[in-house]
Each structure stands twice: as C-alpha cells, then as structure tokens.
Amino acid sequence: MMYSSRRKPVLWFREERRFLSGRCTVYKLFGLCMLLVLVSLLWLQLSCSGDMSPRMQEDRRPAQPPPPPCPGDQAPAVDDPSWGPHKLALIIPFRERFEELLVFVPFMHTFLNKKKIRHKFIIVNQVDHYRFNRASLINVGFLESGNETDYLAMHDVDLLPLNDALDYGFPGGGPFHVASPELHPLYHYKTYVGGILLLTKKHYHMCNGMSNRFWGWGREDDEFYRRLKKAELQLFRPSGITTGYKTFLHIHDPAWRKRDQKRVAAQKQEQFKVDPGGGLTNLRYQVESRQELTISGAPCTVISTKLECDQDQTPWCLLL
Numbered sequence: 001m002m003y004s005s006r007r008k009p010v011l012w013f014r015e016e017r018r019f020l021s022g023r024c025t026v027y028k029l030f031g032l033c034m035l036l037v038l039v040s041l042l043w044l045q046l047s048c049s050g051d052m053s054p055r056m057q058e059d060r061r062p063a064q065p066p067p068p069p070c071p072g073d074q075a076p077a078v079d080d081p082s083w084g085p086h087k088l089a090l091i092i093p094f095r096e097r098f099e100e101l102l103v104f105v106p107f108m109h110t111f112l113n114k115k116k117i118r119h120k121f122i123i124v125n126q127v128d129h130y131r132f133n134r135a136s137l138i139n140v141g142f143l144e145s146g147n148e149t150d151y152l153a154m155h156d157v158d159l160l161p162l163n164d165a166l167d168y169g170f171p172g173g174g175p176f177h178v179a180s181p182e183l184h185p186l187y188h189y190k191t192y193v194g195g196i197l198l199l200t201k202k203h204y205h206m207c208n209g210m211s212n213r214f215w216g217w218g219r220e221d222d223e224f225y226r227r228l229k230k231a232e233l234q235l236f237r238p239s240g241i242t243t244g245y246k247t248f249l250h251i252h253d254p255a256w257r258k259r260d261q262k263r264v265a266a267q268k269q270e271q272f273k274v275d276p277g278g279g280l281t282n283l284r285y286q287v288e289s290r291q292e293l294t295i296s297g298a299p300c301t302v303i304s305t306k307l308e309c310d311q312d313q314t315p316w317c318l319l320l
Contacts, residue, residue, distance in 0.1 A: 088168065178238065
C-alpha cells in the first residue's frame with residue numbers, strides 16, 4: 001500500500017510517541033549511553049582506517065622522480081656563453097590568424113631553445129580597415145623591435161620548420177633564406193625569398209626595409225629580392241638538407257581562409273615595378289597598444305598597429 005507524502009510524518013510521530021512513552025529508568029538511560037558510545041567508537045574506527053589505507057598504499061609505492069622540464073620552458077641563461085651574443089627578433093605580420101599563432105609561438109620557442117638561440121617574438125597585428133600589408137607590418141616590427149635584438153627573421157605564422165638542421169643563427173655574411181625554393185612546400189622559383197628570411201638589422205636598413213605599396217597578398221617578396229641585389233648583398237640558402245619539400249609544415253588551410261589576391265586598377269602594373277623611394281623612410285603607422293603575452297609558456301609581444309594609406313598613391317589599399 002502506498003502512502004502519500006502527507007501521511008508519512010503522521011506515522012513517524014506515532015512511532016516516536018510510542019518510543020518515548022513509558023517509564024524512564026536508570027537502566028534505560030545507562031543502556032542508551034552505552035549504545036551511543038559503541039556507535040561513536042565504531043564510526044571513529046571506520047573513518048581512521050579509511051584515511052590511513054591510502055596513505056599506507058602511497059608509502060609502499062617507490063618514489064617517482066620529478067618529470068623532466070620541457071625544453072620550451074627553459075629560458076637562456078644570461079651568463080651562459082654557449083647561447084652566443086646575438087639575439088633574434090622574430091617578426092610575424094599578423095591579422096586574425098589566432099589558430100596558427102597558438103601553434104606557432106610555442107613550437108618556435110621550443111625549436112629555438114633547443115638550438116640555443118636567444119629570441120624575441122614580435123607579433124605585429126594590423127587593426128586598421130585597410131587591406132593586409134605584410135611588408136609594412138614587417139617594417140613596423142623592425143622599427144619597434146628595440147636595441148636588445150641585432151638580427152631579424154621575417155617569418156610567416158603558418159610555416160613551421162621540421163628539420164633541426166635548419167640554421168637560425170646570426171647571418172653576418174648576408175641574408176639567409178631559410179625557406180629556400182628547393183625546400184618550401186609551395187613556392188619553388190629561384191628568386192623566391194619569402195616564408196622565412198634572416199637578416200642583420202644593418203642589412204635590412206641598407207635595403208630601406210620593404211616597399212609599402214603592396215596591399216593584399218603577394219609580390220612584396222619579389223620586390224624585396226630586387227632590393228637585396230641593389231644593396232649588393234649576397235643571399236645564402238641552406239645546404240645539406242635532405243628532407244626536400246617535407247622540411248616545413250605549412251598549416252594554412254585555403255579551404256576556410258582565402259587569401260586576398262585581388263588586383264584592381266593600376267595595381268596590376270605597379271606590382272611588378274621597383275619602389276626606389278619607399279620603405280622605412282615613408283612608412284606611416286600608429287601603435288594602438290603593446291601587450292606582453294605568454295602562450296603555453298612562451299613569451300611574446302603583440303603590437304597592435306594601424307597603418308596609414310595615401311589613397312592618391314595606392315588607392316588599392318581599401319578593402320573591397
């Protein structure tokens with residue numbers, strides 16, 4: 001027979017009245033006290049045995065050594081001469097590619113620490129409403145990198161080196177093209193200098209940086225190759241690398257992130273011309289903010305930048 005919720009308290013109170021009814025004697029009080037003492041002792045024994053058994057099991061286990069530190073978390077010692085006197089500024093032109101950035105920074109931090117190369121990540125984030133300008137952002141990164149670094153890497157955020165034999169050291173003899181045409185997974189023509197290019201700050205200044213006329217994707221590297229030749233700088237590339245087109249991992253997915261390859265008006269002709277007066281000398285920009293971040297233990301500097309555009313000179317800077 002089922003009872004409603006309103007009837008259960010009534011039965012309980014009736015039972016309680018029966019239990020409390022009758023005469024209260026010394027024997028009943030003594031028995032009740034003994035029962036409470038036994039219940040308390042039993043509860044104490046059970047709780048103590050439950051707390052002690054895990055500890056005894058832990059004591060029986062052999063001592064485990066601490067996990068080895070992750071190579072990416074090892075910061076270079078200032079007084080360690082094996083790291084060398086030079087420091088690299090990795091300049092990453094950036095806009096709304098956070099998925100790639102979260103992979104790139106920790107990966108490169110570990111990669112360069114293994115090679116004992118002092119480095120600093122400078123992500124130049126374009127926050128204006130113009131078309132993406134990779135060359136101008138690299139110019140901004142060069143000017144904002146400070147005096148603590150003495151050479152730079154013009155580095156794409158979607159290109160990861162997979163071969164530990166690749167050299168990221170100081171390119172004192174001349175610009176060093178890490179992602180050379182015979183190794184890059186996509187671009188194989190002889191004059192290609194994009195992807196990853198190392199230069200001393202002196203050599204970059206000799207070229208007057210990169211041209212600011214290239215809004216949208218492509219062609220700024222080809223114009224910079226002509227600047228290297230004009231400055232009479234010898235270009236170096238890796239040797240002895242046997243991994244071919246598998247030397248790098250290209251993490252760009254063109255299916256969901258299309259490049260801005262549109263060419264409008266005079267841009268089609270201008271993209272093949274040399275810009276002799278443009279570069280560091282006519283760069284115009286504003287730094288909106290500078291933030292120090294850490295991504296999976298890897299420190300980096302994010303410089304949010306607004307570029308300025310002379311629409312009379314380059315009307316194709318506007319978003320279409």
